[in-house]
Amino acid sequence: MSRVAIVTGGGRGIGAATAKKLAADGMAVAVVDLDESTAGETADAIKQAGGTVIAVGADVSDAAQVAAAVERVAAELGAPTVLVNNAGVLRDNLLFKMSDDDWETVMSVHLRGAFLFSRAVQKHMVDAGYGRIVSLSSTSALGNRGQANYATAKAGLQGFTKTLAIELGRFGITANAVAPGFIATDMTQATAKRVGVDWDDFVKNAVSQIPVGRAGAPEDVANTVSFLVSEGAGFVSGQVIYVAGGPRA
Template identity: 70%
Template sequence: MTRTALVTGAARGIGAATALRLAADGFQVAVLDLREEDCAATVDAVTAAGGRAVAVGADVGDTDAAAAAVARVADELGAPTVLVNNAGILRDNLLFKMSEADWDSVISVHLRGAFLMSREVQKHQVAAGWGRIVNLSSTSALGNRGQANYATAKSGLQGFTKTLAIELGRFGVTVNSVAPGFIATDMLRQTAERLGITFEQFLEGAAKEIPVGRVGQPADIANAVSFFCSEAASFVNGQVLYVAGGPKA
C-alpha cells in the first residue's frame, strides 16, 4: 500500500527537501504552500525522480483553507496519513519594536496552522489506524534575541507535539518534533540582511559556533523527519529531536 504524506511550507528549503526525501521513501507527496504555483519546482523534482506529487495552495492558518486542502489531497492522492507541519515565517524584532501584526502572523502560521492541519489529517489517520505527524520546532524554542514571536511559536509546538502524542498514540499515530539549529535556507537571508552582512558572512560566522564545524542543510532535517515517519520509529512518540550539530537542551 502506498501511503500519502502532506508537507506544508514545501515550496522551498526544509519543506522541499522533506518532500523529496519522503517521496524517495515511497510516499506519495502533497506539496503545500501559500501559493500553489510556488510548489511547481518541488513537484517537478519529485516526479523527475519517479515519485508522485501534487501541488496545493493554502493558508494553513485559515480554517476553511486547511480543511479544503486536506480534502483535496485525499481526493487526488488518497488519505494523508503522514503530516509534516513545516510552514513558517519570520517577523523578527526586539520586543519593544514588535507590532501586534508581527506577533499574530507568526503565531497564526506556526501554531494555528499546525493545529488546523493536524485536526484535519488526524481524521484520516485514526480511520486508517496508522499515522505520523512531525512538527518542525527550532533551537529558537530555547530563547533567541529578537524572536519573541518565533521562539514562543516553536516552543508551543513542542507542547503541542507531546499532547498529541498522548491523545493519538492509542490510534496507531505517533507525533514527534524536529528542532533544527542553523540551517542554510533562504529564510535566513532576511536575518543576514537585518544584521547588515552578506548571507555568506552569516553562514561562515555561524559555522564557527557549531561543534561539527558546518551549518546544517535542508537534507539534514529531511533525514530526521524521514526516520520519524518510518516503521522503524513506531515506538518513538512525543519526542523532540534537536538537529543542530551540537548539544541542545
Template identity: 65%
Template sequence: MTRKDGRVAMVTGSARGIGAATAIRLAADGAAVAVIDLREESCQETVEAIRAAGGQAIGIGCDVSQTESVKAAVEQVVNVFGSLDILVNNAGLTRDNLLFKMTDEDWDAVMSVHLRGSFLCSREAQKQMVQNRYGKIVNLSSTSALGNRGQANYAAAKAGLQGFTKTLAIELGPFNINVNAVAPGFIDTDMTRQTAARIGLDPEENIRRAVEVIPMRRVGVPSDIANVISFLTSDESSYVTGQVLYVNGGR
C-alpha cells in the same frame, strides 16, 4: 529502511528550503506527496523535481492559518491519493524584532502560521489517521524555542509547538499515531540568508560566524532535517513519540 510505498504525505511550506527537501525525500522513500504552500504555482518546482525522479506529487495552494483552506487542502489530498498517512507541519515565517519594536501584526502573523497552522492541519489530518489507525505527524520546532534575541514571537511559537507535540502524542497514541518534533539549528536556507541580510549581515559571513561555534564545524542543510523526518515518519520509528529531536550539529 525508511520505505513508504503506498503511504500519502502532506508537507506544508514545501515550495522551498526544508519543506521542499522533506517532500522530495519522502517521495524518494515511496510516498505520494502533497506539496503545500500559500500559492499553488510556487509548489510547481518541488512537484516537478519529484515527478522527474519518478515519484508522485501534486501541488496545493493553502493558507494554513485559515480553517476552510486547510479543510479544502486535506480533502483534495484524500480525493487524489485516497488517504493521508503522514503530515509534516513545516510552514513558517519570521517577523523578527526586539520586543519594544514588535508590533501586534508581527506577533499575530508568526503565531497564526506556526501554531494555529499546525493545529488546524493536525486536527484535519487526524480524522483520516484515526480512521485508519495509522499516522505520523512531525512538527517543525527550532533551537530558538530555547530563547533567541529579537525573536520573542518565533521562540514562543516554536516552544509552543513542543508542548503541542507532546500533548498530541498522548491523545493520538492509542490510535497508532506517532507525533514528534524536529528542532533544527542553523540551516542554510533562503530564509536564514534573508534574515541575515535584513539585519545587515553578509549571509556568508553569518555562516562563517555560526560555524565557529558549532561542534560539527558546519551549518546544516535542508537534507539534514529531511533525513531525520524520513526516519520519524517511517515504520522503524513506531515506538518513538512525543519527542523533540534537536538537529543542530551539537551546539
C-alpha cells in the same frame, strides 16, 4: 503499501527537501504552500524523479482552506497518514519594536497552521489505525534575540507535539518535533540581511559555534523527518529532536 504524506511550506527550503525525500522513500506527497505555483516547483522536481505528487495552494492559518486541501489530497492521492507541519514565516524584531501584526502573523502560520492541519488529518489517521505527525520547531525555542514571536511559536509546537503524542498514541499515531539549528536556507539569509551581516560572515560565525564544524543543510532535516515518519519509528513519540550539529536542551 504507499503512504500519503502532506508537507506544508513545501515550496522551498526545508519543506522542499522533506517533500523530495519522502517521495524518494516511496510516499505519495502533497506539497502545500501559500502559492500553488511555488508548491508546483517542488512538485515538478518530484515528478521528474518519478514520484507521485500534487501541488496544493492553501493558507495554513485558514480553517476552510485547510479542510479543502486535506479533502483534495484524500480524493486525489488517498487518505493522508503522514503530516509534516513545516510552514513558517519570520517577522523578527526586538520586543519594543514588534507590532501586533508581527506577533499575530507568526502565531497564525506556525501554531494555528499546525493545529488546523493536525486536526484535519488526524481523522484519516485514526481510521487507518496509523499516523505520523512531525512539526518543525527550532533551536530558537530555547530563546533568541529579536525573535520573541518565533521563539514562542516554536516552543509552543513542542508542547503541542507532546500533547498529540499522549492523545493519539492509542490510535497508532506518533507525534514528534524536529528542532533545526543553523540551516542554510533563504530564510536564514533573510535573517542575516535583517541584522546587516554579510552572508559569508554570518555562516562563518554560526559554524564556529557548531561542534560538527559545518552549517546544516535542508537535507539534514529531511533525513531526520524521514526516519520519524517511517514504519520503524513507531515507538518514538512525543520527542523533540535537535538537528543542530551538537547538543541542545
